[in-house]
Every structure is written in structure tokens, then in C-alpha cells.
Amino acid sequence: MAGYAKTALLMAALTALFMGLGALLGGSTxxxxxxxxxxxxxxxGYWNADKAVLYMSGAREVDARSAPDLVHMVHELADGAGMPRPKVYVIETDQPNAFAxxxxxxxxxxxATTGLLRRLSRExxxxxxxxxxxHIRNRDTLIMTVTATFAGAISMLANFALFFGGDRDRPGGVLGTLALMILAPMAAALVQMAISRSREYxxxxxxxxxxxxPMWLASALMKIEAFAKGIDMNAAERNPAMAHLxxxxxxxxHAHDALFSTHPNTANRIAALEAMVVTPSRRPIQQSSVPRAGRRNAGPWA
Structure with missing residues (x-):
């Protein structure tokens, strides 16, 4: 519950920033x-953001015939978690990564990227x-869509204020107006990143x-971060707004910029997962539920 309360507070901050910029441009109206x-x-964004993200990433949908092992794995995990089976996509890039x-x-x-399927073990x-x-079960995907939309809208309004001047008679005068135009988008970006970080844990x-x-995920995070530092993902570089997904x-x-990183420190995430080993999962998945990867290439997966 603490995580959701923090998210609600951060969303309220984004709303206040957005309305503050609106007031700068046109007062109460x-x-x-x-x-x-x-x-x-x-x-x-609620209706179309998922399609836009999949399109920008270059993802292609796969099914039980084109990628049987991957689709079977996702379906088994979803069934075990008692949630609907999502659609499954593959992104042709050598960097191991994934999003929902x-x-x-x-x-x-x-x-999932083809690099993820080639470079990581089936576990x-x-x-x-x-x-x-x-992320899907926690409805983080919707939260992140809304925050990204707010952050983008705040930047848009700040640009309007920059070009059209805003209400110069507001308290603080011209300097206050300029400060708000510059700082509001930065604050919005920081709020968006804070929400992203809280939901990742x-x-x-x-x-x-x-x-x-938990150690399967800890090992995966360590490997993905190591590979991501040296392998480009062109789709994400062209569309950095979707990096938080x-x-x-x-x-x-932003690999070495903790302040402006959309993700928490990987070492801290791994430490939190290691702490979970003391309290094992109440409902572990059976080894047979994880399909074998077969050859160490994209063939059996994608």
C-alpha cells in the first residue's frame, strides 16, 4: 500500500504542475x-498508448506456432499467477531487455528482445x-502511460509559455515566470522517474x-545491465520517452546518472531480491512449467 500511496502523491504533484503552467498561461481559466x-x-493515451509503444519499438507479435516456447512460458506464468494471458511480442535487437x-x-x-532470448538461460x-x-497485474503499465502523458503535456505548456510569455503580472514577475517555465518540465521528469523507480521494486x-x-531474476538483472551498457537498442535511442518501460x-x-535515471540502482534491486530468499515464495512454479530453450539462438524462441 505504501508504494501506491507514494504513486498517488506523485501523480497529484504532476497534476498541480500541469495546472500551474495552465494558470501561468491564462490565469484561473x-x-x-x-x-x-x-x-x-x-x-x-488510455486507448492507444500500448499500440504506439509496440510500433515504436518495432515489436512483432508471435504465437504458439511462430514462437512456441516463449508463448508457452508466458502462458504458464500467467496461468500460475491467476491472470489473463497477454499477447506476446518479440523485438529484433541484440540488447537483452523486455517490457510490458x-x-x-x-x-x-x-x-522480449531476441537478445534476451539468446543470451539468458530459460530460468x-x-x-x-x-x-x-x-507490472501488468499491478496496473503499472497504465500508471506509466498516464505519467508519461502528463510529463509530455507539461513540457508542451512550458514551451507555449516560453513563446507567448504567459501572465507576466503573476507573483514573482518575469523572473518567476521564467523559473517556472524552466523548472516545471524538470520537476515533471523527476516525478515520472520517481514513479518508475517505485514500481520497479x-x-x-x-x-x-x-x-x-528470486535469484533467477537477480541473475537476469545483472546480465541485462552488463549487456545493455555495450549494446545499442536503436528503437529506444530514437524514442527515449519509452525507456522507463x-x-x-x-x-x-543516463547509464551513470543516478539523479535522472528512470530505474533504481540494479545492485539495490538485486539486494532486495536476495533478501527474499530468506522468505521463499508461497507458491513456487514447477521447473517443468519453464519450457526448455533448446538451441542457444533465437530459433526455438522467435
């Missing part, structure tokens, strides 16, 4: 208009898929319970 625009943008998207568990998808892949299923915990072994930040630009 501007604040109301900003709120209406935010609602419209979030409605559009969708407005609710009934309309969701998980995507580690199962743990990564369980982590993404946890919870998804790690629930994902470890779904797959039944992946299990590990796919971008190189």
Missing part, C-alpha cells in the same frame, strides 16, 4: 483548460517475463513470487 486538455490526452504495456490485464502485452527469461507480468518482488525463485534502462546516455 488557463488552469481549467489545462485540466481539460490533460483529461483528453490521458483518454487518448496495456491499459489493463485484459488488454496487455509483453515484449532467467522466465523471471524477466514474470517481472513484466507483475514492487514488480521485482511480485515477479519473483510468480516465477518462484524496459526492465533495465536501454539507453546509454
Amino acid at each position: 488557463g488552469a481549467v483548460i489545462a485540466l481539460v486538455v490533460a483529461a483528453a490526452m490521458n483518454l487518448m 504495456t496495456g491499459r489493463n490485464p485484459e488488454n496487455a502485452a509483453v515484449a 532467467e527469461v522466465a523471471a524477466v517475463m514474470a517481472h513484466e507480468l507483475a 514492487e514488480a521485482d518482488r511480485v515477479g519473483a513470487e510468480i516465477c518462484g525463485n 524496459f526492465i533495465i534502462n536501454p539507453l546509454h546516455a
Whole structure:
């Protein structure tokens, strides 16, 4: 519950920032208009954000015939977690990574890169898929869509204020106006990153319970981070706004910038997973539920 309370507070902060910029542009009327625009943008994002993310990432849908082992694995994990089976996608890139998207568990998808399927063991892949299923079950995918929409809208309004001047008679005068135009987008980005970080820890915990072994996920995180530092993901570099969706930040630009990272420190995530070993999962998944990877290439998976 603490994680959800923190998320609610951060969302309230984003709303206040958005309405504050609206007031800067048009006073109380501007604040109301900003709120209406935010609602419209979030409605559009609610219905279409998942399709947009899958398109931008270059993901292709697979099924039981084109990628039987991967699809079977995801279905087994979803069934074991008592949740609807999501659609399964594969992204053609050598960087190991994965993400989930969708407005609710009934309309969701998980995507894995071919690099993930080639470079990780079947247990580690199962743990990564369980982590993404946890995001879906916790409805993090919707939360992240809404926060991304708010952050983008705040930046848009700040640009409007920069070009059209805003209300210069507001308290603080011109300097206050300039400060708000510059600082509001930065604050929105920090709030978005804070929400992302808080949800990653919870998804790690629930994902470890779904797959039944926290150390599978700990090992996967360590490997993915190591590979991500040296292998580009072109789709994410072209569309950095979707970086927060992946299990590990796919971008190189923020690899050493803790303040502006969309993900918590990997070592801290691993430590939290190791602490779970003291209290094993109540419902471990059977080894037979994780399909064999077969040859060490993308063939049996994708």
C-alpha cells in the first residue's frame, strides 16, 4: 500500500504542475483548460498508448506456432499467477531487455528482445517475463502511460509559455515566470522517474513470487545491465520517452546518472531480491512449467 500511496502523491504533484503552467498561461481559466486538455490526452493515451509503444519499438507479435516456447512460458506464468494471458511480442535487437504495456490485464502485452532470448538461460527469461507480468497485474503499465502523458503535456505548456510569455503580472514577475517555465518540465521528469523507480521494486518482488525463485531474476538483472551498457537498442535511442518501460534502462546516455535515471540502482534491486530468499515464495512454479530453450539462438524462441 505504501508504494501506491507514494504513486498517488506523485501523480497529484504532476497534476498541480500541469495546472500551474495552465494558470501561468491564462490565469484561473488557463488552469481549467489545462485540466481539460490533460483529461483528453490521458483518454487518448488510455486507448492507444500500448499500440504506439509496440510500433515504436518495432515489436512483432508471435504465437504458439511462430514462437512456441516463449508463448508457452508466458502462458504458464500467467496461468500460475491467476491472470489473463497477454499477447506476446518479440523485438529484433541484440540488447537483452523486455517490457510490458496495456491499459489493463485484459488488454496487455509483453515484449522480449531476441537478445534476451539468446543470451539468458530459460530460468532467467522466465523471471524477466514474470517481472513484466507483475507490472501488468499491478496496473503499472497504465500508471506509466498516464505519467508519461502528463510529463509530455507539461513540457508542451512550458514551451507555449516560453513563446507567448504567459501572465507576466503573476507573483514573482518575469523572473518567476521564467523559473517556472524552466523548472516545471524538470520537476515533471523527476516525478515520472520517481514513479518508475517505485514500481520497479514492487514488480521485482511480485515477479519473483510468480516465477518462484528470486535469484533467477537477480541473475537476469545483472546480465541485462552488463549487456545493455555495450549494446545499442536503436528503437529506444530514437524514442527515449519509452525507456522507463524496459526492465533495465536501454539507453546509454543516463547509464551513470543516478539523479535522472528512470530505474533504481540494479545492485539495490538485486539486494532486495536476495533478501527474499530468506522468505521463499508461497507458491513456487514447477521447473517443468519453464519450457526448455533448446538451441542457444533465437530459433526455438522467435
